Amino acid sequence: MILYFAPMEGITSCVFRQVHARCFPGVDGYYAPFLAPDGQGRCKASALRELLPENNRDLRLTPQILTNSPEAFVNLSRELVAMGYEEVNLNAGCPSGTVVPKHKGAGMLADPDALDAFLDRVFSQCPISVSVKTRLGLESTAEFERLLQVYEHYPIQLLIVHARDRQGMYRSRPDLDAFVRAAEAAHLPLCYNGDLVDRASLTLIREKVPGLERFMLGRGAAADPSLFRQLRGGAPLSSEELENYLARLEEGFLTWGLSEHFTLARLKELWYYLGCLFPGGEKGRKRILKSQNLGDYRAAVQGLFAQGLFDPSAHFPGELG
Ligand SMILES: Cc1cc2nc3c(=O)[nH]c(=O)nc-3n(C[C@H](O)[C@H](O)[C@H](O)COP(=O)(O)O)c2cc1C
Numbered sequence: 001m002i003l004y005f006a007p008m009e010g011i012t013s014c015v016f017r018q019v020h021a022r023c024f025p026g027v028d029g030y031y032a033p034f035l036a037p038d039g040q041g042r043c044k045a046s047a048l049r050e051l052l053p054e055n056n057r058d059l060r061l062t063p064q065i066l067t068n069s070p071e072a073f074v075n076l077s078r079e080l081v082a083m084g085y086e087e088v089n090l091n092a093g094c095p096s097g098t099v100v101p102k103h104k105g106a107g108m109l110a111d112p113d114a115l116d117a118f119l120d121r122v123f124s125q126c127p128i129s130v131s132v133k134t135r136l137g138l139e140s141t142a143e144f145e146r147l148l149q150v151y152e153h154y155p156i157q158l159l160i161v162h163a164r165d166r167q168g169m170y171r172s173r174p175d176l177d178a179f180v181r182a183a184e185a186a187h188l189p190l191c192y193n194g195d196l197v198d199r200a201s202l203t204l205i206r207e208k209v210p211g212l213e214r215f216m217l218g219r220g221a222a223a224d225p226s227l228f229r230q231l232r233g234g235a236p237l238s239s240e241e242l243e244n245y246l247a248r249l250e251e252g253f254l255t256w257g258l259s260e261h262f263t264l265a266r267l268k269e270l271w272y273y274l275g276c277l278f279p280g281g282e283k284g285r286k287r288i289l290k291s292q293n294l295g296d297y298r299a300a301v302q303g304l305f306a307q308g309l310f311d312p313s314a315h316f317p318g319e320l321g
Pocket of ligand 1: 006007008009010011032033034064091094133162170193194195196216217218219220
């Protein structure tokens with residue numbers, strides 16, 4: 001079984017990846033949040049700094065590109081090859097209202113012929129293996145039959161399928177029947193993504209698609225950083241591990257050069273997910289989210305731990321249950 005950490009803009013930054021990989025080793029690969037290049041394939045130096053090998057030691061990282069311009073994709077891929085990367089991922093799944101109308105992310109799924117033309121240009125020129133992260137469709141998961149025909153024309157290294165259409169955002173129940181049909185029809189290597197939050201949800205997918213070996217975890221792993229270990233039969237998260245992880249993240253953000261304000265913002269973003277490990281701890285979680293400086297934040301976190309509500313069997317509320 002191969003387990004990947006999903007790209008999560010605002011969460012899985014290089015500091016996060018380094019701290020996670022050290023505290024919870026055993027993830028087979030991390031996919032970086034998307035780079036959004038201009039038409040020539042240029043992006044901000046700060047975005048590229050996140051990907052420098054020295055900022056991503058001891059982990060396997062795949063950068064991701066969000067664009068519908070083959071030139072931009074190929075040019076940026078060349079830069080990534082020069083940095084030592086061997087795989088780049090195309091984002092064909094982002095459901096955001098600012099992305100889809102520009103025919104990027106999940107917006108690429110609206111027109112399978114245009115997607116085909118994009119992939120044709122990319123695969124004829126790209127100096128690096130290309131994987132794709134897609135949804136099952138834009139308006140409907142029934143679109144995937146046609147989309148898969150397009151993908152199957154190309155030597156895609158890995159087709160990561162988020163088992164919803166764009167309409168479902170991150171909320172609808174993943175369409176497992178459509179995913180099973182895709183798995184039966186696909187010759188490309190497939191990876192399942194969507195609402196894997198505990199062993200039961202993984203078991204459900206493995207029973208539906210017995211030969212499937214690759215899985216990608218996002219919110220479930222943001223909520224419980226030990227989820228990869230648990231899915232392999234390992235121990236649940238301990239409160240000491242969580243406290244140590246949080247302290248290292250805070251230190252990591254500050255050392256990276258983030259101000260106290262932005263360090264706090266990053267930690268609060270993560271607490272949106274971590275909160276589910278403290279059932280009944282709504283008040284304590286709110287106090288964390290309201291904290292205005294790191295001193296208040298630390299006191300609020302300590303207060304929440306002191307309430308004794310930490311429950312390692314709790315998990316992010318996925319839709320597969
Ligand atoms: C806050 C947030 C940021 C995300 N950023 C990205 C991204 O940069 N690139 C991408 O392909 N998917 C992104 N996703 C989607 C996740 O990679 C993943 O497909 C989604 O969360 C569903 O998987 P999960 O149910 O395991 O969380 C993001 C999701 C969330 C919630």
